[in-house]
Structures are given as C-alpha cells and as structure tokens.
Amino acid sequence: MRTSARDVEELWAGGHPVYIGAHVLPMLQRWLEFEAPPTQCFVLGDSNTLRHCLPELLAFVPHLQHAEPIEVPAGESSKSIDVAGAIWGHLSDREAERGALLVNLGGGVVSDLGGFVAGTYKRGIRSVNVPTTLMGMVDAAIGGKTGIDAAGIKNLVGLFRDPKGVYVHVPFLRTLGKRELLNGVAEMIKHGLVRDADHYRAVREAPLHDLAALAPLVHRSAAIKSAVVNEDPLEGGVRRVLNFGHTIGHALEAHSWESQQLGLLHGEAVAIGMICEAWLSWRQGLLSREAYDLVQGHLQSLYKPYSFTADDHHRLIALMRNDKKNADGALRFTLLREIGQAMVDVPVTPAQVGEALDHYRLLARDARRHHP
Amino acid sequence: MRTSARDVEELWAGGHPVYIGAHVLPMLQRWLEFEAPPTQCFVLGDSNTLRHCLPELLAFVPHLQHAEPIEVPAGESSKSIDVAGAIWGHLSDREAERGALLVNLGGGVVSDLGGFVAGTYKRGIRSVNVPTTLMGMVDAAIGGKTGIDAAGIKNLVGLFRDPKGVYVHVPFLRTLGKRELLNGVAEMIKHGLVRDADHYRAVREAPLHDLAALAPLVHRSAAIKSAVVNEDPLEGGVRRVLNFGHTIGHALEAHSWESQQLGLLHGEAVAIGMICEAWLSWRQGLLSREAYDLVQGHLQSLYKPYSFTADDHHRLIALMRNDKKNADGALRFTLLREIGQAMVDVPVTPAQVGEALDHYRLLARDARRHHP
Numbered sequence: 001m002r003t004s005a006r007d008v009e010e011l012w013a014g015g016h017p018v019y020i021g022a023h024v025l026p027m028l029q030r031w032l033e034f035e036a037p038p039t040q041c042f043v044l045g046d047s048n049t050l051r052h053c054l055p056e057l058l059a060f061v062p063h064l065q066h067a068e069p070i071e072v073p074a075g076e077s078s079k080s081i082d083v084a085g086a087i088w089g090h091l092s093d094r095e096a097e098r099g100a101l102l103v104n105l106g107g108g109v110v111s112d113l114g115g116f117v118a119g120t121y122k123r124g125i126r127s128v129n130v131p132t133t134l135m136g137m138v139d140a141a142i143g144g145k146t147g148i149d150a151a152g153i154k155n156l157v158g159l160f161r162d163p164k165g166v167y168v169h170v171p172f173l174r175t176l177g178k179r180e181l182l183n184g185v186a187e188m189i190k191h192g193l194v195r196d197a198d199h200y201r202a203v204r205e206a207p208l209h210d211l212a213a214l215a216p217l218v219h220r221s222a223a224i225k226s227a228v229v230n231e232d233p234l235e236g237g238v239r240r241v242l243n244f245g246h247t248i249g250h251a252l253e254a255h256s257w258e259s260q261q262l263g264l265l266h267g268e269a270v271a272i273g274m275i276c277e278a279w280l281s282w283r284q285g286l287l288s289r290e291a292y293d294l295v296q297g298h299l300q301s302l303y304k305p306y307s308f309t310a311d312d313h314h315r316l317i318a319l320m321r322n323d324k325k326n327a328d329g330a331l332r333f334t335l336l337r338e339i340g341q342a343m344v345d346v347p348v349t350p351a352q353v354g355e356a357l358d359h360y361r362l363l364a365r366d367a368r369r370h371h372p
Numbered sequence: 373m374r375t376s377a378r379d380v381e382e383l384w385a386g387g388h389p390v391y392i393g394a395h396v397l398p399m400l401q402r403w404l405e406f407e408a409p410p411t412q413c414f415v416l417g418d419s420n421t422l423r424h425c426l427p428e429l430l431a432f433v434p435h436l437q438h439a440e441p442i443e444v445p446a447g448e449s450s451k452s453i454d455v456a457g458a459i460w461g462h463l464s465d466r467e468a469e470r471g472a473l474l475v476n477l478g479g480g481v482v483s484d485l486g487g488f489v490a491g492t493y494k495r496g497i498r499s500v501n502v503p504t505t506l507m508g509m510v511d512a513a514i515g516g517k518t519g520i521d522a523a524g525i526k527n528l529v530g531l532f533r534d535p536k537g538v539y540v541h542v543p544f545l546r547t548l549g550k551r552e553l554l555n556g557v558a559e560m561i562k563h564g565l566v567r568d569a570d571h572y573r574a575v576r577e578a579p580l581h582d583l584a585a586l587a588p589l590v591h592r593s594a595a596i597k598s599a600v601v602n603e604d605p606l607e608g609g610v611r612r613v614l615n616f617g618h619t620i621g622h623a624l625e626a627h628s629w630e631s632q633q634l635g636l637l638h639g640e641a642v643a644i645g646m647i648c649e650a651w652l653s654w655r656q657g658l659l660s661r662e663a664y665d666l667v668q669g670h671l672q673s674l675y676k677p678y679s680f681t682a683d684d685h686h687r688l689i690a691l692m693r694n695d696k697k698n699a700d701g702a703l704r705f706t707l708l709r710e711i712g713q714a715m716v717d718v719p720v721t722p723a724q725v726g727e728a729l730d731h732y733r734l735l736a737r738d739a740r741r742h743h744p
Binding site: 081088092093095116119120121145146151153155158160321322 | 461465528531
C-alpha cells in the first residue's frame with residue numbers, strides 16, 4: 001500500500017491496481033491519454049449514474065467527453081443474458097474493435113455486467129471500473145469477479161477477469177441514499193468480521209451518515225478485500241473467507257426476487273445471511289455466544305427483518321445447493337471462529353441450516369413486534 | 373513433438389496439450405480416472421456425433437458411461453446465445469459444480485460453443501475437446517479460441533480459454549461425408565499456404581477420399597496450427613497468419629446465412645476467401661501470378677462457386693469492417709508473399725476489396741458456365 005503526495009492510495013488486487021481517494025480521476029485521465037483512442041471509449045452506466053455521476057467524471061476526465069454512454073436499467077435485473085446481448089450488439093453496431101475500452105460507471109451490477117461483456121466481446125476488450133456505490137468501492141469493483149444471473153441463479157455465468165484499473169472516487173458517495181449506503185456497509189462489516197476486529201469495531205461505532213468519518217473506513221475495507229484477492233485470485237481457498245454471510249445471503253436474495261416481496265439488496269441479504277451464519281458458527285462451537293449476540297444485535301439494528309415461512313426452507317436450501325461454493329454435493333460454509341477470524345469449507349447439514357433459518361424467523365418476528 | 377510407443381503424437385498449443393493418433397482415447401480414459409468424478413462429467417454433442425461417435429467414445433472411455441449427454445442441433449445455428457443459455461441452465465439443473473467437466477464431442481461448432489459455455493459457467497469449469505470432424509481436428513479444437521455468434525456476426529462473443537486437452541481420434545474421420553471432409557481440407561490448404569509449401573503440395577496431391585493417405589497430413593496440419601498458437605496464444609501478432617482467407621471468408625459465410633442461398637460451410641467460405649485474398653496478394657505485388665493461378669485453379673477444382681452480385685459488395689465490406697482483425701478502422705488482411713509464407717496486417721482499401729470480389733464473380737460465372 002502506498003500513499004502519494006496527492007492523497008491517493010494505491011493497492012494491488014490479484015491482477016489489477018486499485019486507486020482510492022479524492023483525486024483518482026485525474027489519474028484515469030492520464031492513463032486514458034496514453035492508452036485508449038477516444039472514439040473507441042464507451043461508458044456503461046445506469047439511469048442514476050449517467051445522470052448523477054457522469055458529469056463529474058467528464059469534468060475530471062475530458063478524454064471521455066467523446067465516449068459513448070451506454071445506459072442499462074438500474075437494478076439487478078440488468079445482470080441478464082438479454083442485457084449483455086444488447087450491449088454486445090451495440091458495441092458491434094458502433095464497430096468497437098479489440099482496442100476499445102469500456103468504463104464501468106456504477107455499482108456492482110454495472111461492474112459485474114460490464115466486466116463480463118468486456119471480457120467476452122470479440123474475445124475480450126479492456127475495461128476500467130469507476131465504482132459509484134459503497135458496495136462497488138469496497139467490494140464488487142475489486143478483484144476481477146464478473147457475472148450475470150441466469151436460470152434464477154445469481155452469477156451463474158461469469159468470468160474471473162481483471163479490469164485494467166479500479167478508480168475509487170470517494171466523493172461519489174455523496175450521490176447515495178441511506179439504503180444504498182447500508183447496502184455497502186454490510187460488506188464492510190463482513191470484512192471486519194472475517195479479517196480485522198479493529199475494523200469491525202470502527203465500522204460499528206462510526207456515524208455512517210458522516211462521509212468524512214466513513215472515508216477512512218472505505219480505504220480500510222478496500223485494502224482488506226484487495227489483500228484477500230492477492231492471496232488467492234481464483235478463489236481456490238482463502239478468498240472464500242469473503243463468502244461469510246453469502247451462502248444463506250445469496251439464497252435469500254434469489255428468494256426475494258421469486259416471491260411477492262420487494263427484492264432485497266445484496267447487502268441486505270448478506271446482513272441476514274451473516275446473522276444466520278454467525279449463529280451456525282456458535283452452534284458448531286466455533287464462536288462464543290457473547291460474540292454472536294453482539295453481531296446479531298448490531299446487524300438487526302441496521303437492517304430490516306425479512307419475512308419467510310418454514311415452507312420456504314426447502315426452496316432456500318435448494319438455492320444454496322446450486323451455489324458455487326459447494327464441493328462434493330455437501331453444503332460448505334465460511335464460519336467465524338471469533339470476531340476478526342474465519343474458517344472456510346465447514347460442512348453444514350441441511351438440518352442445521354434449517355435450524356438457523358428457524359432461529360432467524362423468531363428474531364425477525366420479535367423485531368417486527370417491537371417495530372411494527 | 374513426441375511420438376510414443378503406441379503411435380500417439382503429443383503436441384503443445386499455447387496452454388494445452390494435443391494428442392493425436394489412433395490410440396488417444398485410452399489416454400483420455402486414464403486422465404479422467406484421476407481427474408474427474410464420473411457423476412459430474414457431461415458430453416456435449418450434436419445429433420450426428422452423439423449417434424455416430426459417442427458409442428465409440430464410450431467403448432474406449434468407460435469412465436464416461438455415466439456422463440450425461442447434452443445434445444444441440446447440428447450446424448452453425450447452435451453457436452447462439454440462446455443455445456448457450458440452455459446449456460448453462462441444464463448444467464445448473466443438474467447441480468454441476470466447479471469441479472465438473474465438459475467433453476466437447478463434435479466439430480468446430482461444438483468445441484467453440486462448449487468451450488465458451490465451460491469457460492463461463494460458474495466462472496469456469498474444465499473442458500476437453502474430442503474433435504470428430506476434419507475441421508475440428510486440424511483447426512477449431514486446437515488453440516483455445518471459443519465463441520458464439522451474435523448480432524449476425526460470427527464469433528462476436530467468446531473467450532481465449534484453454535481446454536484441459538485435445539484428443540484427436542483420427543478414426544472418427546470415417547464418419548464424415550465428402551462435403552465435411554472438404555470443409556476441413558480448406559484449413560489444411562491454408563496451413564500449407566501460410567507456413568509450409570511442402571505441406572501445401574502434399575495436400576494438393578493427396579487422394580482425399582483415402583483416409584490412410586489423409587492421416588499423416590492431419591498430423592502435419594495440427595502441428596502447424598499448434599506451432600503458430602505456441603508463438604502467439606492471444607493473437608497479438610503472428611497468429612494472424614491463420615486469418616488468411618478469413619476476412620473475406622467470414623463475410624461470405626455471414627452473407628450466405630442472410631441471403632436465400634443455403635449457408636456456406638466455414639471451410640467453403642474460407643476457400644473462396646483464399647481465392648480473393650490470394651488475388652489481392654498478387655495485386656499488391658506480393659505474390660507471383662503463377663502462384664496465384666496455381667492456388668486459384670486448385671481451390672476452384674474442389675469447391676463450388678458461390679453466387680452474389682455487385683449490389684452485395686457494400687454489405688460484404690460492412691461485415692468485414694466488423695471483423696475482429698481490424699485496427700484503427702482500416703481493413704487489414706493477411707496476404708501471401710509466396711506459397712508457404714504470409715504477411716499480416718496489410719492495409720487494403722474497400723475499393724481493392726471490391727475489385728477482388730468483382731474478380732471472383734467473373735471466375736464463378738465462368739465456372740458455372742462450364743459446369744452448370
């Protein structure tokens with residue numbers, strides 16, 4: 001980790017650099033001047049980011065003033081084969097060549113989708129991520145995982161493929177509402193829980209509405225994510241610590257799309273997943289009851305309860321079975337040993353998962369009773 | 373290149389081995405026994421290869437007897453996003469995990485499609501190619517290029533991604549008709565023209581209906597393809613010699629799908645592309661007239677003429693513009709300096725391409741007059 005005179009932190013994540021701070025966009029301008037013909041630059045964004053972030057991007061990066069914006073609808077539904085197909089066709093209509101560059105300006109949906117499209121258009125063009133959400137800045141934009149959803153499974157289709165660079169312009173956080181901020185905070189909490197007890201405490205105690213207080217925590221979370229990716233770029237082992245909360249979280253997220261409820265955001269689903277998986281950690285004798293109670297109370301104070309019934313357990317467990325993290329047909333979880341330390345590949349039976357879901361439903365019922 | 377006691381030749385192509393001969397399938401059996409759980413093996417094929425080649429594969433490779441066959445329609449139309457989507461969904465329904473293996477049993481369509489699907493399912497599972505066509509054995513299955521067609525553009529979407537191995541079981545050539553054999557011969561001719569004058573002569577003089585005479589030429593062509601891929605796996609430079617005949621060939625192939633005519637096979641289109649591009653080589657002062665006449669006469673004796681009009685030139689040139697081989701918006705061709713030697717990235721104007729197409733139309737008209 002290096003900090004330059006202009007207060008830009010430089011990290012390395014597996015196969016790509018991450019620049020973070022309030023002055024990273026001029027660095028993107030300089031890189032583009034040397035690397036990319038302006039007529040072959042495209043900026044992928046959604047209706048929010050093209051309206052609220054693109055003007056600021058263009059002010060700092062004039063090289064992109066002749067780039068063509070490509071807009072996709074905001075939200076997870078854009079991570080689809082159909083939307084990917086439309087972007088491939090659009091690039092082809094514009095005669096984009098192998099030297100073309102795609103700038104992904106948005107949150108995790110945009111960088112997952114754009115990274116996949118860039119990685120497969122004409123067998124691969126270059127891409128750069130400019131995350132605009134907290135989730136993007138601390139997690140999704142970093143580490144070269146790309147993906148789209150198919151057959152109702154999140155990230156069923158995707159690639160490990162590094163962007164040329166990730167430019168984290170922290171002031172974009174100003175454009176976010178509270179729900180979007182909390183969405184990213186869930187991953188920051190996870191980073192603390194699996195790797196860094198001090199970071200967990202700092203995130204728990206920070207005034208989250210205060211961007212000045214949040215900024216150094218964004219740096220720290222991006223650094224934790226980058227460090228884990230460096231140790232294991234292709235998720236052969238240790239990178240799976242980042243899956244804490246995600247096995248149950250992904251299933252709940254997919255379940256929320258299938259059911260009548262409004263869809264959960266990724267971070268909201270992961271927060272509930274972390275409650276369940278911290279409980280499993282305690283039940284397996286790994287985590288102390290005190291630590292579990294602390295984590296559960298913290299997460300429940302930030303995230304609204306999610307409703308499902310015992311009848312949904314079967315479907316939720318089926319969704320977990322199709323999660324990429326399984327091997328040999330068993331359910332394998334990343335669990336906590338203590339706050340700040342995780343253990344990967346812990347086998348868990350479907351019955352134990354059912355107990356965790358039962359436990360969460362009781363908590364959620366109590367929470368609704370107290371805050372109807 | 374090594375030849376084992378059992379007459380299997382081992383090559384290396386960029387990032388994967390190629391085994392070729394009449395005894396390669398037992399090697400696949402041994403590899404699978406160590407590497408792949410039988411319940412997570414899938415065999416992708418089309419209606420022809422699953423009927424005519426799968427029984428022979430299973431006889432030599434009993435490990436695959438419990439593998440699940442996945443059938444796609446025969447022909448280029450299967451290289452589509454829709455078919456890829458169906459296979460992703462099928463693998464997901466069968467709970468295929470990251471340790472799963474896809475065996476691509478077929479020609480170029482199957483290995484291009486299967487390689488792409490395997491490279492993207494859950495961010496990548498392993499694949500093995502068992503080519504059943506001459507085109508697959510000498511070209512498509514080797515070198516890690518995968519792709520599907522989209523927006524009417526051949527291979528618009530794809531990856532560079534190595535299979536774990538390519539097993540060229542030459543006896544599968546028995547299952548092919550004359551048109552399928554000639555389809556692959558076009559690439560063998562190309563290998564000779566761009567790299568090896570002796571090989572070109574041998575292919576020109578060989579009795580193509582005699583599989584015993586063809587077999588050593590298959591070895592030689594696979595070796596040329598592998599050697600070029602070794603020099604330049606990602607097609608940054610020298611690998612583009614293999615594009616000879618393909619800039620005009622791909623455009624003709626796509627044009628034949630759009631028009632009322634029956635679609636050209638890839639090799640048929642490349643054969644015509646080679647006539648046009650050899651003519652351009654002569655016009656640019658690179659190739660002698662004698663060499664051009666020899667090549668043109670040879671190709672015209674093997675492949676039927678293709679009909680189009682001067683009105684089609686505009687569309688054909690537009691299709692070439694969207695070819696992956698262009699840079700800076702110019703049309704760049706691989707041309708011949710002499711038989712056995714090629715030059716990449718030669719700029720050619722649309723007017724010159726138009727002249728080449730005019731020239732070919734005259735040749736085709738004469739050919740139809742003599743053999744109506």
